[in-house]
Amino acid sequence: MTDIIADGDGLRVLVSPKRGSAFERRFDQVALATGHQWPKEPEVRPGYFLSPWPAGALQRVPATNVGIRGSSLTAIDAAVALDVAHGTFIETQGDKIGYRANAGGDLLHMTIMSRKGMLPEADFHHPVPCEPLAICTAEAIDRLIDTECDTLLDSSYRLFKRGLAHADPDYAARIGLDGLALEDFADRYFAERADVDPFVWADANLAEARSNYELGVTVPWRYAILRMHEVLARIVPHLDPDALDRFGRFLKPVFVDEYATVPHLSIERLLALHRAGHLDVSALGEDYRVDSHGAEPGATVIIDGERRHFPVFIDATGQRPLAADRFPFRSLLEQGVVPDAAEDDPEEPKGIAVDEGFHPVSDEPAAARIHCLSMPFILGRHPFIQGITSSHEMGGIVGSDLARAVAEQTPGRGAGGYAMKLFAIYVGGEHPEAHIEIHDVRFVVAASIRDIYDQLRAEWWGTPGTLHVDCWAEIDHADGFDVSLRPQRPSGKKKLYFVNLGGYDGLGFAEQHNNMFVVATPVADAKAQALRSIAGWTDAHRDDLYEAEKAFALDTMIGDRFHIHLTPNAERRPPRFTCRYTPLR
Template identity: 40%
Template sequence: MTLTVAIVGAGPTGLYTFQKLIETKEPLTIWVFEKGDRAGIGMPYTAEKTDRRMLANIASIEIPTLTMSYYDWLKEQPDAILKSYGVEPTTFNVRTFTPRMLLGEYYRAQFVTLVGHAEERGHHVEILEGVEIEDVVPQNNAVQLISTVGVIEQLFDRVILATGHMFPIDEDETDHYYPSPWSGLIDADIPATSVGIMGTSLSAIDAAMAVSCQHGRFKEDGKGDLSYELKDKNSKLAISLLSRSGIVPEADFYCPLPYEPLTVCTEAALTNERSKSTDGLLDRAYVLFAREIETNDPDWAKEIALQKLDADTFHDAYFDRRLKSDPFKWARKNLKEVEENRDARITVAWRYAILRMHEAFEVLYADLCEDDRKRFDRGLKRVFVDNYAAIPPESIRRMLALRDAKILSVASLGEDYGMTVRPEKTIITSNDECYEFEVFIDARGQQALGSKEIPFPTLRKILLDAGPEVTEVGEDYSVIDPPELEGLVSLGAIPFLMHDRPFVQGITACAEIGKAMGHAVRRQATRRRRRVMAACGGPRRKAEPT
């Protein structure tokens, strides 16, 4: 019997799922549904959501290969095409950060090639572009899909949900408030006025760039220095980046790829700690974390007095100097260091150690008790996020050019601030300060979502009736609670996986999730991915068998 599989969403996760599916020798019937006009690209990489200047926060060498590597694909593109995206054909290399739109074109080309491979191997493929799935209806060991063009008559043995990010829909017709950078900002005409952007990540900096490029342009001189020039010298454009801490991201640093193995905080060492009581798990893991740093960079360990720190105070020492510095002066200094290290191929050892440990701690997170999760979120999580979310140096240069043009500022709001959205302006209050913005963009990124946010009514009701607020999935992302969904639905949409995977994001995660879901079509997982959270002070509650 030929299995019939539906992939809902044809962005990167959907593509890596498709790649794995077509490896099977048994013929499959695969339907691909994509609400956008072109399957394979993915929302953050489309012309509707980004522009040619916005960079993907991942180097070419780090992008998981489909039919050919991204770097090899880039080398095959005509010089004129690369130049149209701002990529210099004679100097780009495997560590180059390229525009999101160009990466989207790679994924589109790879999808077309994969479809050809699928047909050559005897698989039957149906592609429905411009079709959005509105409901997922399990029935009699099969699943029916309802779309914007009506009921899909074909019943599916497995439905794979690879719907990607989900951001709030902008229902404000005044164009003063944007609940995310993806909610119409690219096509909007933003006036030259006070613009507030919540967040200081790459998404926030890109939002600032999208606004500023409507009112001026970036110029590079013969020495390679970047500046920004307004079209109207009397413009009143003023952009503020807002965050709790007021610090800005650091530039992506040079390091060996693929990652070198850890020496102390290894998978085996953490597995040993996870096998013990939940009581003290975070603190025992921190001991390994600190020893790894001290082994890799004893001078930095001494500089921050690492031996006096613990899981609750390490982040204070990590951020201390940046919090005491002007964010733009720090950014300028950090950019210079990063560029010099890149040219000399020097790796800052402590940075590299933290980078390599974040994936190990993500696995550990699912086993932490509730109190330890809160401690981790307040401390080490912020360190890991700051470290791995370092952004392309070119984005730092653009940010500094806006600062030099007296267009951009950064404000620290502290932990307790208020936000009031009115039809004509947004008001932020904090620390006896009041900020008013005629245009406001929320660029804080994707929030974790639960079963009640599942966008398919029938499936949502089944999940909510089963009880858990967070959808239970197996190690292959198969929905395993309630039992009636086992083997029918896979959930690989990142927002619904963030509750116990605090660092799940980006293309490498899409590849891992997609390959696991593709493999699951022939083999059902036997273990839950999401663990039951134990209370501190007792033995670890092991995953229930399924």
């Protein structure tokens, strides 16, 4: 695939195969799952490897002094690949793994480098399938997100602390969790390991992990952090740049440490290499630099002014977030279908912003036809998506959305292909303390207007037996936008508002009213836009104004959760409503 072009109600995919002529195909929906983006040749300069993949490229590395930046499983795999090229691991049942170098292989020495100078911990035992969380749940985090408050990160951290203390009170007391500020949590979490030689710690941790597997023992605090990082990840797309930076510095390292534990065999091999004198670990700290542009091959690492040269240097820190300008499908960028997340705000993380359905955040209608799972470009706002669990969840979300898109084209389905619709109903009736008929507007989500009647009767506060419907409308278009309900959160900034306007025309003995739906970004624009529609009234004013999602109480629905989506439609049309006296006795 060389390009994708939004064209009317579809997408043109351009393909240049290795063999044969170039061609293009047209699709209704496209899912982009292009995976990691590595250079075809990892040795971008003599002795300097921008990535360890493909691993076969490391086979040509000579037995020399090798620096490896990173300490995750990627770095471990790189170290093992080098060692297998220059020696053999000796595995005898009942004994510790050993390592024997080939002829000339004694010259191989590797240094794994990371900021903290620690090795990852061994996989630990925990129940499968996972047990439900008690306090820091997805529902609780979603409620915090819905408040759209400026303190989302701090509120979520307080919820995280409550969940951790509930899961393991002894651990919480040992680390002084109750008094730990967000900025101090990671330091306290790593403090005990920081004081111990990394290989001594790895040996003890491996022994503990093995014993726990044999006995079926789960360490509560480890399991709680592992589970809660999955729900805390939900807040990341909603954080402002400052909060995102704090999350990345003070919570993300802990979460990565828990979910990136490695197989026991990997730890055994690291210990064997260290015992054989082929492997060390070094702490880079925060103030370091890697110079790969010197006259000599490889790279020089500068730590606090001290220089150390490695004839071979491998960057094994894994995939980094990529800016949108590296996105391979240029036409989607030029058309604004896939916009640069940092275009309007340089402080935003680089890459492409996506909504909860993994559609690009764009007001262009074609964005609803694209699911962007291209990991390097969404990694900035979704830092934990590289694992198998996340891949499974993303596949489920996109698969369900594609199934709904297919259903949308099936005859007999409702507007937008979704069974549930938005209805605004103007009701009237008598009240024992009123001299004239009273009226109200009710907002209901249902499959049809008749499904609403029982709910209206249950909510009626007036004289029993007098309730009736005067007018009703299905809200499927407003202010130049098609309106639909979908499970995913919307990607655009515009919102739908209901406005009830009041004023006087000098002709009737009553205040006149006008009810309307408008589309705007800030609420002040919605009010101003609505007032312009009644410029001929005297003392025109807003009586009531509601954001539609709140008016329809979408956040309190039982069962499926829906959100209002707005799609621009050049064919603006006036609201369609039915006015007919319909008693609901």
